[in-house]
Amino acid sequence: MASISSLGAGSGIFSADLVDQLVAAEREPTVQRLNLKQQRTEAMISAYGALRSAIEALKAPMEALSSADGLKAFTAVSSNESLGVSINESEVSRGNYSINVTQLAQAQSLASTSFADKDSTAVGTGTLTFNVGGVSTDVVIDGSNNTLQGVADAINDAGAGVSAGVVDTGSGFRLVISSDETGLDNAVQISVADDDGNNTDAAGLSQFVFDGVTSNMEQTVEAKDALLEINGIAISRATNTVEDVVAGVTFSIAETGTSTVRIEQDAGAVAERVQEFVDKFNALQDVISNVAGFNSATGQGAILSGDSTIRNIQSSLRGLLTTIVPGMENGDVRILGDVGITTDPSTGKLEFDQSVFKEQLKEYPDQVTMLFAEQDGVEGIAERAVNLVTDILGSDSALANRTDGLTDVLDRIQDQRDQLDLRMDSLRERLVRQFSAADSLIAQLNSTGSFVAQQLAALAPQNNQDS
Template sequence: MASISSIGAGSGLFTNDLLNQLVQVERAPTEARLNRREAETQAKISAFGMIRSALEALKTPMEALSQPDSMRSYTSSSSNESVVGVSVDSSTANRGSYTVDVQQLAQAQSLASAAFADRDTTALGSGTLSLTVGGVTTDIEIDGSNNTLQGVADAINDANAGVSAGVVDTGDGYRLVLSSDSSGTANEMSISVSDDDGNNTDSGGLSQFVFDGTTSNMEQTVAAKDAILDINGIQVTRSTNTIENVVDGVTFDVLATGVSTVKVTQDEEAVVQKVQDFVDKFNALQDQIKKVAGYNAETETGGLLNGDSTIRAIQSDLRQQLTKIPAGLEDSPIRMLADIGITTDPASGKLEFDQSVFKEKLGENPEAMTALFAESEQGGGIAAQMVASAERFLGSDGLLANRTEGLGEALQEIEDQRFELDDRIAAFEKRLIQQFSAADQLIAQIQSTGNFVQQQLAALAPQPRSNG
């Protein structure tokens, strides 16, 4: 706001305070209107953001229920966890009970060389060391740069031959120790050499590391073994102690010899919790919609988004999905959510969940329950269709994005109008200053003329006579 110190100097009538007041009176109505529009627009953007967050939160449990294995949740137990541990994959597992008799654990083979006086000075010969593990042979060159005990160990480790090498100080000398990286008889080691001394089987040079089934110049300290166990009387052999692909969806981790009873049972509570999450998030969305778009009959006031077409579309679309009968379930005893204990309160629009009814139906017909929620050959279940609906609203070109983008454009328009207001007020202020200055000059001229006339009249007035 301009401040011209000469305003009112002649008359004392047109002051800066008066100028500022007139400018503020001119600005105030438009500025108040723009402030109201901006506050309302910002509030609507925030309200749509809350609706978006609630809808995204609802989408997560809907996605879980839309999966083909959504109703297939299983838990497992072992009567003797020190012998057998167990885990399940609910997508392929089924209920069952298994007696597991572990007769032998799998173990990896270990070999040890003869003792040497030192680990990094004595030359052990040169040539090619060939390691065969699991049918794969790896050739390792040994020469003057690595022909010590430690050098051979390092060369084996660098070769990634399926064997780990180390040097052990026994107190009476140093021994090269080799261990197969994988357990089981299929991963037994075979070691042959091409010794530069011309003899590939004696105890000199590289030949002292031969272990090929015929010549055993290294000592087998641990024999390779397979895991052997009986599952319900059927013998199973595996190279590892993690037993997979014997019972669908079940993994046995054998830890010791002995017997344990393993049970796989349906985890009803886990399935119920998935559905409860869906109900809770759906009801939370209804609460959010009521907060921003509801109508209070007592105060006769509506929420900020009351009557908004986007909010109505979200409510209408989701409610329609709740009452649909998915394709293929027209003649099924389970056709809609109400059949499994999920009903809608007409007063609030919220869902009510009777878990006891749900558990009963889940036990009677898990396949129909899955088809009710998930994608199937006949078409999409309720959860799958609700996910698709949510994605339409939440997408970059969805209704929520379009509404928020439109409100953002409205904010930019308000900002543009503020610039226009500043320009108009500046021009108005300039005109006032010009008008005040002209009026002040006119008043000053009138005052000057008045003073001159008074002086002339005073000069013409009779002068009092002197008595002398």
């Protein structure tokens, strides 16, 4: 770029400010045009983004209703707080159950005789063998752990299915061994290979024997299974969590006694899932109205008013609302209107009468399920909606193509800005060259004029003398 630091020095006419003003005047119309185009393009991208977000929000509730499990909801009520009930909705069915718990499951506990000290009194050496639940584990006791606390630590480190601790009774110390799990199958048997040569006496390591024949340990808590009756049927389990007796139901017992458990279908919970779909659909209509609506009073349309992509999306979604699922043409439930979902023609929004839905779900549960979810290879309305929305949001969809096209427009606008900068740089250089030449010429003319004036001034006195 030519220097303009002395521009105008010869004439006082052509200045750097004048060049800046001429360049700015040339630039401004194009800048304004590009700014307006960019603002509109960005507004359209934002509008498509809002539309995409609203469609994505619609997908989740439709997915929840697209499987038969989504049309199931159950509630479990126990008459006794000590009997907890949890359910798996995909497996459970309605039912009433009378529960009588007569015995809780217990983990077995054993206690040794008393020792004078837990850290210094020798208890013998050899090998303790624990058999719990059919699994045997050996624990070696030698000179490094030949104390009550040493035995307890060795047992805990062995992973034998039991835990051990030392209890201070006030008159001595006792080793306490407890099964990690409840139930008869987890009862503990302890055999000993005692280094003193006698494996069953009450001396040395054999004082910890409890093998079903010799009981040198005291059983302080007996191993027990949980015993209960469900509708008069006797049940036993190794734990107080009773599963797989009633399909999809888990009972958690904390006390003995009787309880009544009622498993009922929760139509309200299913209706709330449908309500979520209705709410998301209506939210989508609001977005469409905001970005593509037309105000007849003002004659103004929104940024995407008349957009064919949005019209096609609306048309496809509305078409689903009146779909009759194949095989349901003669059913009591055929379309969404039959389960309380209707369309307000003035707004395009859905209205949902939950009382109608709950009544139809109670009366025709299979047909309501078939209306929404896929059954026997036949797609329900929700399943079709999920597929439609997936296509609308796809990377090669019309919506994606429109957004990609607008992003390309922004790239071209930036290219045009870059080209404008180059043109303005070129214009500035040309103006500087032209103004510099004109300035030089004016400076020469000014110099010549000054010389002529000086010469005329010098001739004036001589002319006056001659006269």
